[in-house]
Amino acid sequence: MQKLKIIENDPWLEPYSSALEGRHQHAIDKEMELTGGKINLSDFATGHxxxxxxxxxxxxxxxxxxxxxxxxxxxxxxxxxxxxxxxxxxxxxxxxxxxxxxxxxxxxxxxxxxxxxxxxxxxxxxxxxxxxxxxxxxxxxxxxxVWSPEFRYKFKITDFKPTTDPLLIYECHIGMSGEAEKVSTYNSFRESILPRIAKMGYNCIQIMAVQEHPYYGSFGYHVSSFFAASSRFGTPEELKALIDEAHSLGICVIMDIVHSHAVKNEIEGLGRFDGTPDQYFYADAKREHPAWDSLCFDYGKNEVLHFLLSNCKYWLEEYHFDGFRFDGVTSMLYYSHGLGESFSNYADYYNGYQDDNAICYLTLANRVIHQVNPFAVTIAEEMSGMPELAASFHDGGIGFDYRMAMGIPDFWIKTIKEKKDEDWKPGHIFWELTNRRFGEKTVSYAESHDQALVGDKTIIFRLIDSDMYWHMQKGDTTFKVDRGIALHKMIRLITATTINGAYLNFMGNEFGHPEWIDFPRSGNGWSHKYARRQWSLVDNTKLMYHYLGDFDKAMIDLIRSVPGFNLAPIFQLWDKSNDQMLAYQRGNLLFVFNFHPTNSYTDYGILVQPGKYKIILDTDSKEFGGFGLSDDTVEHLSLYDPVHASHNKEWLKLYIPARSALVLQREGSDPVIS
Structure with a gap:
């Protein structure tokens, strides 16, 4: 057997070649078993x-x-x-x-x-x-x-292709997308929220809680009916209209698909559907998830594979979804569900405690999805770092297009919680944001819905805390608010501009939505107060929230203005820990960060390509709630230095205020990545 390309790309995988080759062959053999070699896998996945x-x-x-x-x-x-x-x-x-x-x-x-x-x-x-x-x-x-309306929804757009250079994802939840204290709908989202997302510049929405689930507060992760779009938000026709409208706006639509487990309910769900515990699920100790109070699918059964693979195809064909973010992939990959595992070396991925049937299923799921729609997007929510996850099937991988960079939000939380501002190390930040596997694309994000749930805190809430309630009005800010707003912009800018595939933001977090998410439950009197989004805050120009929203739009617009932005290599130009200064280049854009809490620098020198540079984005600009300490109209000329002339480098001298970042473009050259 010819050596798999994933092993050629990563020699550290060589000791585990037999495991990798075995997994790859397992998927090939299973596909042949299911199709008989006479049809393709997509033709098999038609159970619906x-x-x-x-x-x-x-x-x-x-x-x-x-x-x-x-x-x-x-x-x-x-x-x-x-x-x-x-x-x-x-x-x-x-x-x-x-x-x-x-x-x-x-x-x-x-x-x-x-x-x-x-x-x-x-x-x-x-x-x-x-x-x-x-x-x-x-x-x-x-x-x-029974759903057989006289007039079924007819899609206006049937040939939509997602824009993935880069993919800019707006993670959202239909039910909590409105401002009123109630469950919002597909129609209201289409009419009121989609235009906002389009205006903000995001080119993809990732919808949570689509599959029907008995308990609203589960965030859609305890699924009961895998082929039914949640009726809480409206009808199938209304969901189709939402997706069609998104496509007309150039926005692709992916859904959180939950195949990692299922709700334990027997009347509403699949638990003991025909009286047996193992019709769809494992029958032994592996049947129940120890942390999620749910049931684990038996991916070794062909009937279960038929059910789940058909489910993938159904959502693509019936609703025209453009792909999926697979939830809980770590839980699927390991018999331990990843609980208590350190994943400190490669051996932890190939020690025999992996569920080969689940790995096979995920490989076949990616095969089916890309057969149905070659332009579909698949994302793995996975935290262990299993190497071949986002490598193509032909290279020996599992076949996801992207993997979630789940270590990044954890890093930001740890930094904010445990480090004083003067101890933030820009070089360490840069390394954390750019440390990824060769050939595998990631979804980078500072925070998702996970960091907004009760029991956790959003970045803005960690930075500003109780001052958010009293001092977000213009002219009445505090030091804590000013610091929080400055760092919120910097954190997002450095996270979004170091991507190698996609960037994600959860609905409302871009403008620093206050407080947490808490769905109606007995403990809060079944209130919807915290299961909504207060858009009036960002719309109110007397409050500071709109500055963060305006900055996010400017940042996304900047990224979208550069074709192939995510494909451009990133070169670190400057890292000075004592100064807390960092600079890196991407194409013809220069990114300069001063994380120091008090030191502003005049004529700070950075070695760059010779040329004329103009500031095109400034986190400290007054239009984004900053102090406006820099004159962004000034053009900056690099200065010749004979010491560095042989390397085609010159000094660029800049004024960089404390807690601020600049994006500069080298003029006389197109920012397009070649």
Whole structure:
């Protein structure tokens, strides 16, 4: 067998070549087993077209996989919720049950469930492949719903291709996207929030909590119905209209897909669907996730692979999503779920405690997704650093397009919490932000929704704390507010401009949304007060929030103005720990940071390419809530130095205020990356 390219690119993987080659061959063998070599994997992943309830020329057909069931009845509005022979399914082959119905037997909007019987018991169940599930507002009971509207949504844009150079992701949650203390909707998001995102310059939205989940406060991570878009936010047609509108604005749409675990609920979810604990999940000690109170899929079962791979294809084809951010990948990769692991050396990734079936599934999922849509985006939320995760399948990798750079927000939190301002080391910051695997693209971010949840704090809240409540009005700021606003901009600028693939921001964090996220629960009186976004704060020009929002837009616009920005190599030009100064070059842009809390520098020299430089972004500008200490209209000429002339370097002398950063462009040259 020819050596895998991932091993050629990283000789440190050589001792583990047999494990890597074994994983790669496992995926090849499994794909052959599933397809028989006669179809491609995308053709195999069509379970959603077979299972569930479907309208046919003859009427309706319903199918379900339940190998341990002894009888299954469909009950609902159409038969008074009582078991009857005309709505009894018949068992066919391989544990599949089927029911043929005339056209008048059910109608659009009818609610229904299954009564599944097995030896020794029975229970109500939501069909596993249900594509529409709703909750009764009074009883809070979930039911499947017949969804066959007279006018199905017809997409206006059918050939959308995401812009990925770079991918600028706005992470969002539909339900908490409005300002009112209630659950917001697909329609309100489309009408009110999408225009904001487009104006801010982001070219991708990552939507959380799309798959139906019984408990709103789970943030969508305890999924019950994998093929149903959450009805809390509206109808399938309204979600499709949202995605279509995003595409018309040049914004691609990816969803958080949860295949790492499932809710334990048996009536609403898949737990003991046919009376057995191991229909979809592991049956032994691996069945329950020890930290998440959820169930773990058995990725070794072909029926489970069929279910999950079909789920990937369904969201791409039915809703025109442009890809996925796979949640909880670390939990999938390891039998330990990554809990208590240090991952301090390569051996930790190849010591036999990895779930090879899960690794195989993730590899096949990426195969399916990119067969369905070659332009689709896949992102792995993974914190262990497994090497081949975001390498292509052909190179021997698992095949994700990006991996989340989860160490970056952890680094920022640790720095803010544990280090005095004068101990911040710019060189260390630069190393943390640019330390990544060769050939693997990452999603860099200063904070996501994780850092905004109750029990944690956003960056702005850590920096400003209680002063946020009283001193964010212009003319009434404190030292703490001024410091927080300055560092908030600098942290985002250095994180966003050192990317090698994508940048992510969570909804509202760009303007320093105050406080935390706390979904309605018994502990807060089922309040929506903290499960919303207060857009009026950034819209109010009397408050300081709009400065942060304006800066974020300017930063994103700058990145988008340079074609291929994320492809340009980054060269560190200057790192002076005592001065807390850092400078790096990307293409024809120069980034200069002064992290010192008190020292401003006059005529500070940095060795650069000869030329004329103009400031194009200044964190200390008054338009961004700074002090405006620099004259940004001044052009800066590099100064000849015979000592460095042979290296084509000259001195650029700058005035750089404390706690500020400058972006300069070398004039007479195009910023386009060659």
């Amino acid at each position: 077209l077979f299972f569930g309830l479907h309208r046919t020329e003859q009427g309706w057909v319903f199918r379900e996989w339940a190998p341990n069931a002894t009888a299954i009845f469909m009950v609902g509005d159409f038969n008074g919720w009582k078991q009857s022979s005309e709505y009894q399914l018949k068992k066919t082959d391989n544990g599949v049950w089927e029911l043929q119905l005339p056209a008048k037997a059910v109608k659009h909007g009818d609610l229904y469930k299954l009564i599944v019987q097995w030896d020794g018991g029975s229970g109500e169940r939501i069909p596993a492949w249900a594509q529409r599930v709703v909750q009764d507002e009074e009883t809070k009971v979930f039911s499947a719903q």
